[in-house]
Amino acid sequence: MTGSRVSPVTALPVAVAEAADLSGQPVSGGSVTDRPAEVVPVTASPVSPVTSQPVTDRAADRDTEELLEIAKQAVKEADNKLTRAVVATAIRGQQIPLSSDTLTQLMAQLREQQLKNQLVDADRS
Incomplete structure (x- = not known):
């Protein structure tokens, strides 16, 4: 060496x-x-790489009645436990995107319907 x-x-x-x-x-x-820094101008709205559509709450675009039916069935199967977790799991389990805002709106509609049903049942007694 x-x-x-x-x-x-x-x-x-x-x-x-x-x-x-x-x-x-x-x-x-x-x-x-x-x-020098590379500047990339943003000229378009954000798009989903899968659908090439603007990123929005696609669940809101679905028929609300369809989401309500999924939610009602899930609540029924969960011994009538009307919780956000039950509803969200059922909808997302069907590969339907669901935002927190849409879930809140669905829960309000479901609770309103549940209250009406309870009042009708009480009147029948």
Whole structure:
């Protein structure tokens, strides 16, 4: 090993090392911040990668009656426990997206219907 000399490894600043990693080009000594920033204008509304439609609460677009029927069946199967968890699980279990706002609206309608049914049942007694 005489005559061969191992040179010490020189540590590069993190920004310079990352610049080499990001671009795949040799490190020029400049920092990452020396490069001009790439500006991408936003001109369109956000789109869903699956449907290419604007990102919205797609459950709100579905027929409310369909969601109510799914929810009613789930509540019935859960021994008439009308909870957000029961309703949300039933709807989302059918691969239907459901926002918190839509769930709140459904719960209000279901509770109103449940109250009406209880009043009708009480009048019959």
